[in-house]
Amino acid sequence: MSVEVLENLKKxxxxxDGEAAASWARKAVEGKIDPIKALDTMTVAIxxxxxxxxxxxxxxxxxxxxxxxxxSAMPIIEEEIKRIGVxxxxxxTVVIGTVYGDIHSIGKTMVATLLTAYGFAVNDLGINxxxxxxxxxxxxxxxxxxxxSSLMTTTAPEQRxxxxxxxxxxxxxxxxxxxxxxxxxxEFADSIGTDGYDPTAAGAVKLASSLIGR
Amino acid sequence: MALRGFTRKFRxxxxxxxxxxxxxxxxxxxxxxxxxxxxxxxxxxxLLDRNGCKVDYHEMRVRIPPALVEESLRKxxxxxxxxxxxxxxxxxxxxxxxxxSPFPGMQTVDLDTWEPRTATRKEFYDGLTVEDGLxxxxxxxxxxxxxxxxxxxxxxxxxECMAGKIRSSAKVVAEGYSNGSEVFTIQMAQAVGAEAxxxxxxxxxxxxxxxxxxxALRGVEAGFPIKEATGPVPGGTAPATIAGAIISANAELIGxxxxxxxxxxxxxxILSDLIFPQNMKSGSPAFGAIGSSLHSAGFNQMWRRYGVxxxxxxxxxxxxxxxxxxxYEKAISALLFTLSGASLLQFHGAIYGELxxxxxxxxxxxxxxxxxxxxxxxxxxxxxxxxxxxxxxxGPIPGHFLxxxxxxxxxxxxxxxxxxxxxxxxxEWMKSGKKSCLDYARERMEEILAAHKPxxxxxxxxxxxxxxxxxxxxxxxxxxxxxxxxxxxxxENMKSPDYPYG
Numbered sequence: 001m002s003v004e005v006l007e008n009l010k011k012x013x014x015x016x017d018g019e020a021a022a023s024w025a026r027k028a029v030e031g032k033i034d035p036i037k038a039l040d041t042m043t044v045a046i047x048x049x050x051x052x053x054x055x056x057x058x059x060x061x062x063x064x065x066x067x068x069x070x071x072s073a074m075p076i077i078e079e080e081i082k083r084i085g086v087x088x089x090x091x092x093t094v095v096i097g098t099v100y101g102d103i104h105s106i107g108k109t110m111v112a113t114l115l116t117a118y119g120f121a122v123n124d125l126g127i128n129x130x131x132x133x134x135x136x137x138x139x140x141x142x143x144x145x146x147x148x149s150s151l152m153t154t155t156a157p158e159q160r161x162x163x164x165x166x167x168x169x170x171x172x173x174x175x176x177x178x179x180x181x182x183x184x185x186x187e188f189a190d191s192i193g194t195d196g197y198d199p200t201a202a203g204a205v206k207l208a209s210s211l212i213g214r
Numbered sequence: 215m216a217l218r219g220f221t222r223k224f225r226x227x228x229x230x231x232x233x234x235x236x237x238x239x240x241x242x243x244x245x246x247x248x249x250x251x252x253x254x255x256x257x258x259x260x261l262l263d264r265n266g267c268k269v270d271y272h273e274m275r276v277r278i279p280p281a282l283v284e285e286s287l288r289k290x291x292x293x294x295x296x297x298x299x300x301x302x303x304x305x306x307x308x309x310x311x312x313x314x315s316p317f318p319g320m321q322t323v324d325l326d327t328w329e330p331r332t333a334t335r336k337e338f339y340d341g342l343t344v345e346d347g348l349x350x351x352x353x354x355x356x357x358x359x360x361x362x363x364x365x366x367x368x369x370x371x372x373x374e375c376m377a378g379k380i381r382s383s384a385k386v387v388a389e390g391y392s393n394g395s396e397v398f399t400i401q402m403a404q405a406v407g408a409e410a411x412x413x414x415x416x417x418x419x420x421x422x423x424x425x426x427x428x429x430a431l432r433g434v435e436a437g438f439p440i441k442e443a444t445g446p447v448p449g450g451t452a453p454a455t456i457a458g459a460i461i462s463a464n465a466e467l468i469g470x471x472x473x474x475x476x477x478x479x480x481x482x483x484i485l486s487d488l489i490f491p492q493n494m495k496s497g498s499p500a501f502g503a504i505g506s507s508l509h510s511a512g513f514n515q516m517w518r519r520y521g522v523x524x525x526x527x528x529x530x531x532x533x534x535x536x537x538x539x540x541x542y543e544k545a546i547s548a549l550l551f552t553l554s555g556a557s558l559l560q561f562h563g564a565i566y567g568e569l570x571x572x573x574x575x576x577x578x579x580x581x582x583x584x585x586x587x588x589x590x591x592x593x594x595x596x597x598x599x600x601x602x603x604x605x606x607x608x609g610p611i612p613g614h615f616l617x618x619x620x621x622x623x624x625x626x627x628x629x630x631x632x633x634x635x636x637x638x639x640x641x642e643w644m645k646s647g648k649k650s651c652l653d654y655a656r657e658r659m660e661e662i663l664a665a666h667k668p669x670x671x672x673x674x675x676x677x678x679x680x681x682x683x684x685x686x687x688x689x690x691x692x693x694x695x696x697x698x699x700x701x702x703x704x705x706e707n708m709k710s711p712d713y714p715y716g
Contacts, residue, residue, distance in 0.1 A: 016622060061622045068617040109614050126612055185641070199641035 002033045006041045009073065013045035016065030018072035025073035028080075035080040042070050042077070046117045050202060063202070064110055067117035074116075090121040092144040092212040095137040097129035098181075099148055099162065102155035107181060110201040111147060118205050120145075131158070131165040138166070138175055144212055147204070149181040156183045160192040176211040180204055219311040219352055223592030226518070226555030229511045234457075235519055238512070241461045242468065243280040250277035251420050251469035255427035258473050265476055278472055286468070286475040292521035294482040296439055299408040300384035300669055305352060307439075307484060308523040312552050312590065314350050314583045317530060317564035318357035319571030325656070328535045330570050335707065336716035338363040338375075340663055341563070342382035344573035347666035348562065350583035351576075354379045355560055356388040356413055356441075359571050365707030367700040373398045373686040377679050380406055381714065384669040388413070388441060391429040393695060398686040400436045405678035406671065411441040411484070414474075416466040418446035427470065434474055439482035442467050443527065447499050448509070449492035456505065460512050463487055471522075484558060486525040487513045501567040502531040502543030510547075511554035518555055525558035526551035529579075534566045536575050536652055545582045552586050577655040577662075581632040588630035599624070634658055680714075 005028050012020035021042075028038045049066040052058035094115055098108045105127045112124045123141045125133060138146060146166075150156050159179055166172045178196045179189050189197035198207045230238070253259055254274050263269040268277040293308035305313060322333040322341075333341070341359030345351050358379075362371035372395035379387040380402055388411035389399045396412055403410040412433025416422050433440050444466045446452035452459040467485050474481045489509045490499035506528035517524045529548040533539040548561050561583065563576030604620050607613075615621050634655040638646060671679065687704075690696050696704070710716060 016619065059625075061616055061618075061625060064616045065619070065622055103611075105611055106614055106616060109612070110616065113617065124612070182639070199639055 002028075002031060002037075005031055005033060006038060009038060010041050010045040013042060013066050013069045013073070014049060016062065016069050018069040021069040021073040022076060025076040029076060035077050035084065036086065038077045039081070042073060043119070046070050053202060060110065060201075064113050067113040070117045071113070091119040091209065091214055093121045093123070093141050094145045094147055094208065095123050095125060095134065095141055095143040095175075096147040097125035097134060097137070097149070098127040099150045099155055099158035100128055100130045101158055102150045102152060102181075103127045104149070104151035104181070107151065107201070108147075108149040111149070111180065111204045114201050114205050115147075115208055118209070120208060131162045134162050135165055135169050135171065138171055143175055145208055146175045146177045147208070148177070148179050150179075150184065151182040153183045156181075156188060159184075159194075163193055178204065178207055178211060219305075219313040220552075220587035220590050222310045222312065222552075222555070222590040224590075226514070227511060227550070227553045228515050229508070229554075230515050235516060238457060238460055238464075238516055239519070241457075242464045243283060245420075245461055245465040246278045246283055246468060247280060248277070249420065249465075250275045251416075251422065251466065253422045253427060253469065253473075254424050255422065258427050258431070261476055262473060267472075276469070278469065282472060283468055286472040287520045287522065289475040289479045289481075290471065290483050290520070290522045291480060292523065294439065294523075296386050296411070296482070297407070297409040298384060298386040299380065299406045303352070303385045305386050307482075307557050309557075310555075312556055312559060312587075313352040314559045314561055314587075315353040315355045316345050316351060316358040316562035316576055317355065317527065317560040317571070318359060318361060318568065319564055319566070320361040320569050321571075322360060323534075323565060323570045323572050325536075325572065325574065330566075333360040333363045334716075335363050335365060335710070335714070336712070339378055339382060339715045341571070341573050341576075342378055343666055343668060344576055344659060344662050345562070346383040346385065346668045347662040348576060348580045350580050350587065351562055352385060353411075353558065354383045354385050354387045356390045356411070357568075359563060359573065359576075361390075365704060367690070367696045367704055369393055369395075369690045369695040370683075370687060370704070372396075373402075373683055376402050376410075377683055377714065380408070380679060381671055381676070382668045386410070391425065393690070394425075394428070395686070396429040396432050398682050398689075400432060400438065401682050402679055403438070404436070405682065406675050409438050412436075412438050414440055414442045414470050416442075416444050416470065418444060418451035418466060419462055420466055420469070422466075422470060427473070430470060430474060431477065434478050434481050439484065440474060441484050441486055441525065442470055443486035443488055443525070445488035445527075447490060447492045448505065449494065450497075452489075454491070456508050456512060459489060459509060460516060463489065463509075463513065464516060484523045484525050485517055486527050486558075486560075488527040489513075490528060499567065500532065501528075502533070502539070502547065504546070507547045507550040510551050510556065514551070514554045514556055523557035524555075525560065526556040527560040529559060529561040530564040530567055532566065534570070536565060536572070536578065540565060540575070541578075541582075544579065545586075548579075548582060549586050549589075552590055573659050574652065574655045577658050578634055578651060581634050581651075584630045584632065594628075 009024040053063045096112050112122050116122045125137050148159050176195045179194050186197050196207045198204050252275050259269050262276045296305040298304050321330040323330050366374050376389040376399040414430035415426050444463045448454050448459040452462040491503050491505040493500040510526040514524050529544050531540040531543040562579040563571045634651045
């Protein structure tokens with residue numbers, strides 16, 4: 001019974017089916033299956049899809065679809081973990097957004113979706129986010145990581161401004177800062193004093209994990 | 215597996231008004247009746263004479279009356295099937311479908327020095343394996359990939375090349391002719407239960423030599439489809455004006471078309487133009503010139519009026535390298551030929567004119583073919599593609615479509631993803647060694663050669679092909695067209711353990 005439920009949970013994620021994933025997650029809870037095992041199953045599923053993407057067999061809509069399906073099942077499993085009193089912390093808390101002046105959302109949304117699927121607690125502030133809003137978000141969510149996106153060379157300097165503002169507020173050393181987006185290069189990321197940069201959404205997950213020592 | 219062609223969903227591009235079409239038609243009839251065609255084939259002249267043409271036997275010139283022209287055009291099928299060795303590769307030529315095919319070079323090129331040289335036997339067979347492996351190629355064209363290869367006496371080139379095509383592909387094939395080689399190439403196609411396009415090539419302006427008519431008559435007798443192909447050079451062997459060159463080319467093609475419909479009404483014919491304006495500096499054809507596209511657009515429109523399928527051939531370039539010029543000259547002409555309604559394109563692999571060809575270019579052209587094919591398939595409009603409910607469901611930002619089942623289903627149907635194009639981001643590109651499409655195409659060629667296995671002949675079919683080749687060798691040796699030295703070198707070449715593939 002338990003094997004069948006977990007296999008179906010995995011299958012639902014690999015088939016990008018959020019409704020089925022949520023339904024099998026509920027069945028897992030009803031069947032008293034160890035929620036940590038269910039969580040591991042989901043992680044195996046999303047990694048499998050990630051590997052397919054890395055090989056070139058799968059594409060972004062598949063990766064994001066699987067991550068989304070996992071996100072629909074996640075709260076059900078997490079609630080059960082909380083209920084039985086097992087401590088299961090998220091990998092880390094992320095505040096993410098596209099900087100002020102820039103309204104490009106899809107790259108940032110992809111990173112947010114994948115970080116969520118891999119076990120980060122992600123707070124997406126959206127697009128056109130001012131430095132002040134980033135500061136407020138970091139304080140409110142007690143963030144471990146700040147992730148900023150900008151697609152255009154004209155809005156990239158805004159990332160520097162956010163970092164300057166964090167320094168003024170005395171928050172710079174409390175968070176790891178990662179940046180991305182079409183206009184960003186490693187050189188630029190280094191010059192404004194970030195902790196990391198990656199050109200791809202999949203790479204951003206690895207970067208975030210390494211930044212918090214996981 | 216060959217794609218079943220690309221089907222155009224919209225009206226073809228038409229450059230000529232109705233009045234202009236009629237003016238060209240009247241002009242063509244006038245040339246055929248007043249000027250006529252030189253046809254150096256007595257049996258053909260006699261048949262035309264008996265059917266109401268005016269024949270001057272001394273000049274070997276036939277003048278064809280308008281009524282016979284129009285009657286002959288009506289006898290040509292506007293859509294017809296052609297049988298391949300494997301029936302899943304059969305063609306249905308005509309209508310709104312465009313098939314793509316390769317275009318040859320006499321020689322191959324060195325990809326580092328870009329200098330031409332004769333292909334080896336292995337390179338010839340490798341080129342055919344790539345043609346068979348590319349999905350956008352539906353027909354293995356005459357003379358492709360190379361006119362000939364090392365170690366074979368010139369007179370045996372056509373039989374050897376046809377044998378190579380039949381061994382390497384179960385798609386529809388075509389082969390050229392020289393010295394009566396069609397006798398052997400037709401037998402080879404018959405031995406594997408296939409049909410093959412038999413060419414009939416006029417010499418511009420307005421002439422047919424004996425061999426051209428004889429090859430076509432043998433093709434008709436075998437019940438094979440005929441590909442009439444003309445290649446006048448406007449300003450040299452046709453008027454410099456595009457309208458005048460269309461009349462001249464069409465008069466040439468109609469000359470043989472009338473004859474073939476008299477011999478066997480309903481004979482399947484496709485008409486091809488290989489037309490480049492004269493390069494007024496060098497005297498050679500200006501390969502890749504936009505004049506070719508203008509000619510073909512008018513040509514296709516005229517033949518649509520006549521209801522006979524056309525093939526456009528000039529998707530080639532003046533560049534000697536696989537470079538930007540080769541890309542734009544080939545792609546622009548291929549796109550315009552397709553938009554103006556060609557049923558068949560000769561395209562893949564050709565580099566400089568008809569002089570050089572390379573499978574790496576064919577692989578790059580496969581991407582261009584895929585792009586053009588996707589374009590003519592047009593825009594799908596249905597409740598599902600209009601996606602109004604989905605747009606409502608997603609709403610404004612932060613909504614997005616990347617995680618929708620609709621996206622997963624439709625993006626692959628709507629987008630064409632090229633195989634060799636560089637589509638990396640800057641960081642990825644720098645990390646991968648700054649590769650270009652040429653690097654990717656070279657890699658893909660190696661992949662195809664390692665992995666693609668053409669449908670093999672049965673052992674009985676292979677025996678038949680080799681027997682027909684041996685008959686051709688004996689025939690040409692006895693006619694004195696192969697010298698003792700040539701034959702000795704040829705026999706030596708055949709001793710290779712990889713024969714016939716290397």
